[in-house]
Amino acid sequence: MAIPEDDLTRMAQIGAQTTSKDTYATVKLALEADGTGYSGKSYKIFLQGSYGNDTNIIKESDVDVVIRLDAIFTYDLSGLPLDQQHAFRSSHGVATYTHHHFRKDVLGALTARFGAHVHAGTKAVMIEPFYSRRKADVLVATQHRKYTWYVSDREGEHGYMLGISFHKSDGTRIINYPRQHRENLVTKNQQTSEWFKHIIRIFKNARQHMIELGHIKAGTAPSYYLEGLLYNVPTHCFGVSYVDSMVNSINWLLAADRSKFLCANEQYKLLDGNGDVTWNSQDCTTFMQGIVVLWNGW
Structure with missing residues (x-):
């Protein structure tokens, strides 16, 4: 017997929105606190996952948050000819504030707000649910650029696909493209x-x-x-x-x-x-x- 239309209609409905929205607002506020090691740097906070994509169901409770540092970036030059790769490398040095520093500072900001409810996982930082606050996973990432062409850093003289870069606890770097x-x-x-x-x-x-x-x-x-x-x-x-x-x-x-x-x-x-x-x-x-x-x- 096929699943009836009435049951499918029920299964198609979106999950809780209000508590997820409130959880995201609470986490975002903690990440935007003054005095963090990254507070003076360029970064962006956004949702990913089922809630961010409006595909969440009632039984899904996690809120997936990304904090992406834009002050530094990882890059992929494999699609560029050698002369453009050389031009890029000639224009860029080594960052002094790294992903490791950023992750440590984000952990500090979250722990200052949520205390023992914060746990560093293999990929993301997990914040336990508490009363109406849902479980949240915070992915600490840096900007990633997959370059399609490069002449210089000046506007209109380069192109790239924007993604995120983050590290697992074993040091493995992962590149993904949540915006796309x-x-x-x-x-x-x-x-x-x-x-x-x-x-x-x-x-x-x-x-x-x-x-x-x-x-x-x-x-x-x-x-x-x-x-x-x-x-x-x-x-x-x-x-x-x-x-x-x-x-x-x-x-x-x-x-x-x-x-x-x-x-x-x-x-x-x-x-x-x-x-x-x-x-x-x-x-x-x-x-x-x-x-x-x-x-x-x-």
């Missing part, structure tokens, strides 16, 4: 008359049911990758009804060559690339098998 991810989801949602993000939320709620029923393990299908998976589905698969959108999307995904899929940021392959920014194809297959079982056995 978010903007591409918005565009896809507009192209599908807003069906796209509704179907993402249904997939996420389906994942929760699958975990509870033991069809998949927790962690098999992170929200970021489900968004990327559905980003690859053609726009014509969305619309008319939730049942039609789900049947069309699932059938298309089962028939497609998923090895060619891109992440929603369009900078990485979705499957089997760098393990820190791409999804394991076996986990993707396990999720797809599980959602078919869930759909047929509802």
Whole structure:
């Protein structure tokens, strides 16, 4: 039996907004405190993840916050000819205030506000929930520039793709592109008359049911990758009804060559690339098998 339209309508609804908004405001205020080691430097605070992308469901409680230092940046010159690489390196020295200093100062600012509720994780800094405050993960990052051309630092004489760079606790550097991810989801949602993000939320709620029923393990299908998976589905698969959108999307995904899929940021392959920014194809297959079982056995 297919999942009825009424159940899909319920599963498509967005999760709590007010408490997430208040949590973000509280964390942002702590990060913007006077007297931090970075308070006089250029930085930006913004949301990423399900709440930031308007794809959160009721059972998702985390608020994902990024603080990005813009006073320094990492870079990728691999797409430039050698003369442009040389011109860039001739214009840039070594930063004295590093990502390590920034992370230490951010930890200090968060601990000053939230005390023992702050815990440094492998990637992000976790702030425990407290009363109405939701759990928050703060990613400490620096600006990353993937250069497409370079003559000088003067305006109009260079071009780059803007991303973020951060380090895991073992020192591994990770590059990602949350702005492109978010903007591409918005565009896809507009192209599908807003069906796209509704179907993402249904997939996420389906994942929760699958975990509870033991069809998949927790962690098999992170929200970021489900968004990327559905980003690859053609726009014509969305619309008319939730049942039609789900049947069309699932059938298309089962028939497609998923090895060619891109992440929603369009900078990485979705499957089997760098393990820190791409999804394991076996986990993707396990999720797809599980959602078919869930759909047929509802």
